[in-house]
Amino acid sequence: MKKKIKLAIVGTGSRGFGCFGQLLSKRDDVDLVALCDTNPVRVRAAAELLNISPRFYGSIDEMAKKETLDGVIITTPDCEHYACAMKALKTGWNVLIDKPLATNAKDGKALIRQAKKSGKSLMIGFNLRHSEVLKRLKKLIDDGVLGRVFIAENREFYGGGRTYMSRWNRSFAKTGGLWIHKASHDFDIFNWLLGFPKPLRVSSFAAVNVLDKDHLPFKLERNIKPGPDCNHCHYQKKCKDSYVLSGDALKLWGDEAVAADGYVKNVCMYLSDKDNHDNGLAMVEYEGGIKVSLFETFICNTSDRIYTIAGDKAVAEVSLTNRTITVTPRWGGDVVTYHVEIPEGGHGGADPSLVDTFCRIVRGEEQSTSTAEHGLLATALGQAAEMSRRQHRMVEMSEVLS
Ligand SMILES: NC(=O)c1ccc[n+]([C@@H]2O[C@H](COP(=O)([O-])OP(=O)(O)OC[C@H]3O[C@@H](n4cnc5c(N)ncnc54)[C@H](O)[C@@H]3O)[C@@H](O)[C@H]2O)c1
Numbered sequence: 001m002k003k004k005i006k007l008a009i010v011g012t013g014s015r016g017f018g019c020f021g022q023l024l025s026k027r028d029d030v031d032l033v034a035l036c037d038t039n040p041v042r043v044r045a046a047a048e049l050l051n052i053s054p055r056f057y058g059s060i061d062e063m064a065k066k067e068t069l070d071g072v073i074i075t076t077p078d079c080e081h082y083a084c085a086m087k088a089l090k091t092g093w094n095v096l097i098d099k100p101l102a103t104n105a106k107d108g109k110a111l112i113r114q115a116k117k118s119g120k121s122l123m124i125g126f127n128l129r130h131s132e133v134l135k136r137l138k139k140l141i142d143d144g145v146l147g148r149v150f151i152a153e154n155r156e157f158y159g160g161g162r163t164y165m166s167r168w169n170r171s172f173a174k175t176g177g178l179w180i181h182k183a184s185h186d187f188d189i190f191n192w193l194l195g196f197p198k199p200l201r202v203s204s205f206a207a208v209n210v211l212d213k214d215h216l217p218f219k220l221e222r223n224i225k226p227g228p229d230c231n232h233c234h235y236q237k238k239c240k241d242s243y244v245l246s247g248d249a250l251k252l253w254g255d256e257a258v259a260a261d262g263y264v265k266n267v268c269m270y271l272s273d274k275d276n277h278d279n280g281l282a283m284v285e286y287e288g289g290i291k292v293s294l295f296e297t298f299i300c301n302t303s304d305r306i307y308t309i310a311g312d313k314a315v316a317e318v319s320l321t322n323r324t325i326t327v328t329p330r331w332g333g334d335v336v337t338y339h340v341e342i343p344e345g346g347h348g349g350a351d352p353s354l355v356d357t358f359c360r361i362v363r364g365e366e367q368s369t370s371t372a373e374h375g376l377l378a379t380a381l382g383q384a385a386e387m388s389r390r391q392h393r394m395v396e397m398s399e400v401l402s
């Protein structure tokens with residue numbers, strides 16, 4: 001039996017509780033000794049729902065004074081990643097930050113310097129790297145089945161992304177923009193699939209076109225305002241986007257938790273203040289003439305990532321949801337469709353694999369391949385795309401990375 005590693009989670013919300021807490025609390029080789037969250041109601045509710053008895057902390061500074069840990073998982077809103085990870089690294093803990101590395105490249109670089117100084121691992125939770133479909137696609141590319149890849153596209157449809165406009169995710173100050181918050185996954189996958197060519201320049205267009213006060217999906221009644229959140233909204237039953245919290249979610253996110261810090265998870269997404277986009281396009285040009293484009297919409301009822309990757313021998317078309325990869329050779333021949341088996345678990349089985357990897361890294365059994373340097377590249381691409389959309393111009397990567 002392996003010696004148990006001591007871990008803690010900072011931020012016990014959707015990911016901290018729903019993914020990492022659930023997975024780690026069931027492992028024999030892990031002692032989840034502490035949970036940390038600024039919200040005292042949520043942190044205790046998370047422990048109760050996980051059926052564990054950890055020590056509780058309201059801040060990572062407090063936790064650092066008392067705990068001796070092997071590693072920590074940071075699942076706070078993105079704007080807190082820098083301060084929490086910096087503290088964890090200085091304390092001498094291995095760190096997993098659930099993407100993105102940080103909300104800007106400057107903070108990301110400082111974290112990389114600190115990780116080197118502390119001699120600790122700083123892994124980024126790029127769970128898409130653990131998708132069996134994308135692992136198969138990468139193998140096909142690496143085996144040369146597509147030939148020399150020169151253009152790639154990913155169209156992301158994210159039904160769940162609508163809820164971004166109800167939560168902190170809608171705010172540029174808390175995320176650095178959705179091209180970082182959401183698309184850091186996707187920029188990382190492009191970089192990884194293509195073998196990390198150097199990105200040169202980025203352009204993007206993105207806006208809020210639907211999830212605003214002019215596009216309420218129901219007719220207003222005289223003198224009755226919608227909101228302020230779905231649980232207390234008069235139009236709850238008429239609104240097709242209504243997100244009413246019930247059951248265990250109320251323990252984590254209900255009125256008692258809201259009273260502690262004012263964080264409401266289901267503010268009316270049409271009326272909320274927002275400065276992040278609800279749909280957009282971004283393009284990157286890499287060295288060697290490779291081009292990629294990313295289409296993102298949060299106004300849809302499905303979730304899928306649909307890729308087209310073209311090389312000089314064949315084109316691959318991929319659907320993560322359908323778990324298929326179809327390869328069409330350039331000069332005829334058999335069109336082959338691969339149906340990829342996926343294991344149980346969140347994000348198509350990717351989350352358990354991500355957690356497993358972090359545990360092995362903490363044990364010193366392997367090195368991280370989702371490195372902080374890769375996290376920096378994805379954050380920097382997102383920052384450049386965000387600058388492009390705001391400043392209406394193409395942004396050179398040297399502007400964010402030098
Ligand atoms: N890899 C993925 O697929 C994926 C999916 C969703 C979210 N994420 C990332 O996970 C992170 C968490 O997102 P979420 O949706 O779980 O958010 P959430 O709002 O559900 O949870 C965040 C929690 O952090 C707590 N918190 C805030 N500031 C804190 C601080 N300084 N110290 C301790 N706790 C603090 C909040 O009270 C809340 O409980 C984000 O960085 C997000 O980008 C990753």
